[in-house]
Each structure stands twice: as structure tokens, then as C-alpha cells.
Amino acid sequence: MARWRACAVMHVDMDMFYVGVELLASPHLRGRPVVVAAAGNRSVVLSASYEARAYGVRSGMPLARARAMCPRAVLLEPHRGAYDAYSRRVMEMFWEITDRVEQISVDEAFLDVGGAVRRLGPPVRIARRLRARVQGELGLTASVGIGVNKTVAKIASTRSKPDGLLLVQPEDTVAFLAELPVSALWGVGARTAEALVGAGLRTVGDLAAAPLPQLTRLVGQAAGLHLHELAHGRDPRPVVPVREEKSVGAEETFPEDVTDGQVLHDTLLRLSHRTASRLRRQGLRSRRVGLKLRYADFTTISRSRTLAHPFTSAHDLLEHGAGLLAEIGDRPQAVRLIGIRAERLEHATDALQLSLDGREEEWSAAEEAMDRVHARFGADRLGPARLLPSAPRDRAGNSEPVDSRVRGAKPPPDGLSW
Structure with a gap:
């Protein structure tokens, strides 16, 4: 029993999670190259099936490049709500096994x-039952790595993909790591890998054999000691239970670079409502607003503001997001992407100190009513007036009366956002 407890850290990583969820609704596409991304050549790949990855397609790649690499790939629009729902179900399965779950993304976590x-029973038995349950109840697959610490478990899960299970016994840890390239270790980026390989240290085994003074000369004192420990299979980081989201947000890449401030403001309005709806759906409040702006040359800046009172409304999110945008001042070039985030989250069941005017109560109540309308009639039936299609104009340029049918029209389609 003590032996199993010494090798009881698991890293569970869902296989091509976004693609897997989409294929539940399109099972006829299984076995074909599939790319999940919003339409438009300015979009980037959210996820790709293994058949598409065989052509070199990777997440984060511009969609135009992915199409050039794999013209036969089927493009599927992302459905964020479905991903959140399946993620919650998977994580709940983890929490039923142990109270030491460290969620590190929507589709992966460490378990002690x-x-x-x-x-x-032993960790391998636990992992087999978990994988069988995920596939049986959700129709998705997961790869699991088991080791003496987080580094080993993470590498083991990567080596077991797709749909695999790999246990690295304590006595095999150093030998398992030794054959890997130095880039496999946590914290080794492109520059660090280049410095190490340039010094003849190509594998983790090379790192383990290198004198510590040599490593510190190459990458610095802290990084050298860190790599020395990892190369010998030592990683003291515990599995820290985390089940709350750290932030909720949305962002959009424009089909063409934008210079019009009103377009940016209207996009923030739409993204604020999407984000605030997620906050309320998950029973959360936020105390900080974050703004993200990416220019045409891919230069990215971010700003944030901490508020005196927590909020759940899109009104408050937009007010402070627009304020952050105004503080940036004159923009040196056109904008490629804009995003907004609600940060410093807390449970909405916690005690709330209201401001004297009670404005947050009024906006939250109004938007909660809108949530109920959306749940019953669909999200396109009610929304901010500014996002309705523009009214037609007469020859003098005056707005004509808006037909009642226009009021029920769908808002402009969203671009890339997640």
C-alpha cells in the first residue's frame, strides 16, 4: 500500500477535447480530418483531430495556413457552452475519486x-475505471499518466496519447526521463532548449549527467537548479486542489482590422453580455475587469481594473472595459482582436456589500430576467438595442420606423471568441 502511495499522482488529459465534443453531434465525421475554428481566414485553430494533425495542423495555427496544409479538412464551428458543460461533468468525476484535484485547463487536471x-485500489485500477466511465457516460476519451510527481505524470500522459494509460514506476523514473529531449521538461522553452542543445545537452539524460555548475552557467542559477532536479526525477510541487475558474471571458478576432472606435465598443458590448451570462450561469461574481487588445502587427496589450464592489452584470463589465479602452488613448494602428475578462472570481452565495444606490442590484435583476427569456425562447429574441441591425434611412438620411419584425432579428454573427 505504501508503495502505491509513493506513485499516486495522475495527469488526466482529454483527447482532442473540442473535436471530441463536436463529433458527438457529427459522428459521421469520425476518422476524417476535422478542424474546430470559427469561419474566416483571420481565425485560428482551436483544435484539430489526429487525422488533421497528421498533415501538420495544430491548435493556435492561423486557419488559412491549416486549410493550405489540409484542404480536405472539415471545418466545424466551436460551441463554447458545450465544452463548458462537458468539462464540468469530467471534473466532477475527478472529484468523486479524490479531494485533491488540480484543474489546469478546461480538459486536463492533476489528481493525487x-x-x-x-x-x-491501486492507481492503475483507478485510472482504468475513470477512463472507462468517461468513455461510457460521455463518449469521450482520455489519456492518463501516473508517476511519482507532476512532471512525470504529465510527460507520461503525453506519451500515452491518444486514448492510452502509462504508469512510470518510481524505480524506472530516471531511465524513463533520460531518453526524452530536453524540451519535454516543464519550463524549457525554445530559447532554453537552444542554449542546452548548443552545449551538447540534447536529452534529459544529458542534463542529469551534466555538472550543476555547467547548467547554471548556461541558463542561470534558479533555472539550472530546477532542471537539475527535474532531470533526476525530483519535482516537489504538490497537487493543489483548484476547482474554481480563475477568470471568465471572451474575445473576438475581426475579419478585417478595425480602426472605428464604435465597432470596438459594440464588440465589447456583445462580449460583455456573453461573459456576464457565463458568470451568472456558474454562480460567480467578479471584482476585476481585464481588457485585451491586439494590433494588426500582433502586438498585444492588456489592462485591468479592480472594483470596489463585485458584479455580475454586463453593464458593469462594459462600463469598466470601455474605460480601460479609453485609457489606452490613441491607437497607433488598427485592431485585430479585442477581448474582455471578468477576474478575481468569488461565489455569488458569499455575502455581498451593496453600494448605496443599489445600481448593481438593478442591472443584475434586469439581466437575470434576460437570461430567463434566452433560456425559454433563444438568445436571439432579446438583447441590447445597439446590437440590432441598423434602421433603414430615407433619402434625407433620417431613420425610418423600425418594423416589428426587425426587432426580432438576430444580431450580427460573432467572429472568433473563446
């Missing part, structure tokens, strides 16, 4: 199952 061994 040392305390569950007596109840559920």
Missing part, C-alpha cells in the same frame, strides 16, 4: 489519488 487507494 494516494488517499483513495485503500477505497478504490
Whole structure:
């Protein structure tokens, strides 16, 4: 039993998660190259099936480049709500196994199952049951790595993909790591890898054999000691339970670079409502607003503002997001992407100190009513008037009365946002 507790850290990583969720609704596309991304050549790839990855397609790649590499790929629009729903179900399965779950993204987490061994059996048995349950109940697959610490477990899950399970025994840890390239270690980026390879240290085994003074000369004192420890299979970081989201947000890449401030403001309005709706749906409030702006040359800037009172309304999110945009001042070039985030989250069930005017109550109540309308009739039936299609104009340029049918029209389609 003690032996299993010494090798009880699991890293669970869902296989091509976004593609997997989309294929649940389109099973006829299984086995074909599939790319999940919003339409438009300015979009980037959110996820790709293994068949598409065989052509070199990767997440984060511009969609235009992905299409050039794999013209036969089927493009599927992303559905963020579905991803959030399946992520919550997967994470709940993890929490039923152990109370030591460290979620690090929407589709992966570390689990320390040392305390569950007596109840559920050895880690390998736990992992097999978990993978079977995920596939049986959700129709998705997961790869699992098991090791003595987080570094080993993470690398093991990567090596077991797709749809695999790999256990690295404590006595095999150093030998397992030794054959890997130095870039496999946590914290080794492109520049660090280049410096190490340039010094003849190509594998983790080379790092383990290198004197510590040599490593510190190459990458610095802290990084050298860090790599020395990892190369010998030592990683003291514990699995820290995290189940709350750290932030909620949305962003949009424009089909063409934007200089019009009103377009930026209207986009912030739409993204603010999308973000605030997620806050309320998850029972959260926010105390900080973050703004992200990316220019045409891909230069990216971010700004944030901490508020005196927590909020859940799009009105407050937009007010402070627009304020951050105004503080940036004159923009040196056109804008490629804009995004907004609600940060410093807390549970909405926690005690709330209201401001004297009670304005946050009024806006939250109004938007909660809008949530109920959306749930019953669809998200296109009610929304900000500014996002309705522009009214037609007469020859003098005056607005004509808006037909009641126009009021029910759908807002402009969203671009890339996640």
C-alpha cells in the first residue's frame, strides 16, 4: 500500500477535447480530418483531430495556413457552452475519486489519488475505471499518466496519447526521463532548449549527467537548479486542489482590422453580455475587469481594473472595459482582436456589500430576467438595442420606423471568441 502511495499522482488529459465534443453531434465525421475554428481566414485553430494533425495542423495555427496544409479538412464551428458543460461533468468525476484535484485547463487536471487507494485500489485500477466511465457516460476519451510527481505524470500522459494509460514506476523514473529531449521538461522553452542543445545537452539524460555548475552557467542559477532536479526525477510541487475558474471571458478576432472606435465598443458590448451570462450561469461574481487588445502587427496589450464592489452584470463589465479602452488613448494602428475578462472570481452565495444606490442590484435583476427569456425562447429574441441591425434611412438620411419584425432579428454573427 505504501508503495502505491509513493506513485499516486495522475495527469488526466482529454483527447482532442473540442473535436471530441463536436463529433458527438457529427459522428459521421469520425476518422476524417476535422478542424474546430470559427469561419474566416483571420481565425485560428482551436483544435484539430489526429487525422488533421497528421498533415501538420495544430491548435493556435492561423486557419488559412491549416486549410493550405489540409484542404480536405472539415471545418466545424466551436460551441463554447458545450465544452463548458462537458468539462464540468469530467471534473466532477475527478472529484468523486479524490479531494485533491488540480484543474489546469478546461480538459486536463492533476489528481493525487494516494488517499483513495485503500477505497478504490491501486492507481492503475483507478485510472482504468475513470477512463472507462468517461468513455461510457460521455463518449469521450482520455489519456492518463501516473508517476511519482507532476512532471512525470504529465510527460507520461503525453506519451500515452491518444486514448492510452502509462504508469512510470518510481524505480524506472530516471531511465524513463533520460531518453526524452530536453524540451519535454516543464519550463524549457525554445530559447532554453537552444542554449542546452548548443552545449551538447540534447536529452534529459544529458542534463542529469551534466555538472550543476555547467547548467547554471548556461541558463542561470534558479533555472539550472530546477532542471537539475527535474532531470533526476525530483519535482516537489504538490497537487493543489483548484476547482474554481480563475477568470471568465471572451474575445473576438475581426475579419478585417478595425480602426472605428464604435465597432470596438459594440464588440465589447456583445462580449460583455456573453461573459456576464457565463458568470451568472456558474454562480460567480467578479471584482476585476481585464481588457485585451491586439494590433494588426500582433502586438498585444492588456489592462485591468479592480472594483470596489463585485458584479455580475454586463453593464458593469462594459462600463469598466470601455474605460480601460479609453485609457489606452490613441491607437497607433488598427485592431485585430479585442477581448474582455471578468477576474478575481468569488461565489455569488458569499455575502455581498451593496453600494448605496443599489445600481448593481438593478442591472443584475434586469439581466437575470434576460437570461430567463434566452433560456425559454433563444438568445436571439432579446438583447441590447445597439446590437440590432441598423434602421433603414430615407433619402434625407433620417431613420425610418423600425418594423416589428426587425426587432426580432438576430444580431450580427460573432467572429472568433473563446
